[in-house]
Amino acid sequence: MTRKYKPVEGCEECEYWGEACAECMLYGEAELIKPKTYAIRDKSNGSFYPRMRLDDILEEINRDRSEGWTDYDETDWREGLEQFTEWELIEDGQA
Ligand SMILES: [Zn+2]
Numbered sequence: 741m742t743r744k745y746k747p748v749e750g751c752e753e754c755e756y757w758g759e760a761c762a763e764c765m766l767y768g769e770a771e772l773i774k775p776k777t778y779a780i781r782d783k784s785n786g787s788f789y790p791r792m793r794l795d796d797i798l799e800e801i802n803r804d805r806s807e808g809w810t811d812y813d814e815t816d817w818r819e820g821l822e823q824f825t826e827w828e829l830i831e832d833g834q835a
Contacts, residue, residue, distance in 0.1 A: 745770035779831035788830070800825055 745760035748769045753761035760770035777791040794814065801820040802811045812820035821827055 744773040744775075746773055778829060781828045781830050782826055783828055784826040797821060797827070800827060 745765050747754035747758060747760050748764045749755075751761060751764055751769070754764055754770070764770040775793050775795070777793050778797065780789045780792040780797065781787070782789070794817065798812060798814075798817055801817060801824055802809070805811075818829065821829060
């Protein structure tokens with residue numbers, strides 16, 4: 741997963757691109773955007789993961805599937821999580 745940075749206010753380059761420009765990233769002016777995380781409980785063993793990234797959730801949903809499986813993605817992962825994993829979404833959208 742690539743790191744994302746916030747555009748720096750007052751930097752023309754950043755404002756033009758709508759994201760941090762190379763220079764601001766390089767010199768540390770740009771702030772890192774934290775990936776959104778979700779609180780997940782694993783029903784099979786009771787484990788609780790307070791800060792699971794969507795990337796990891798998608799990996800769990802889509803791992804070890806048969807041929808012809810269509811990967812779930814950002815748009816429909818809740819459905820996939822409920823139907824195909826032992827994981828339960830506890831809390832939504834913690835930054
Ligand atoms: Zn910049």
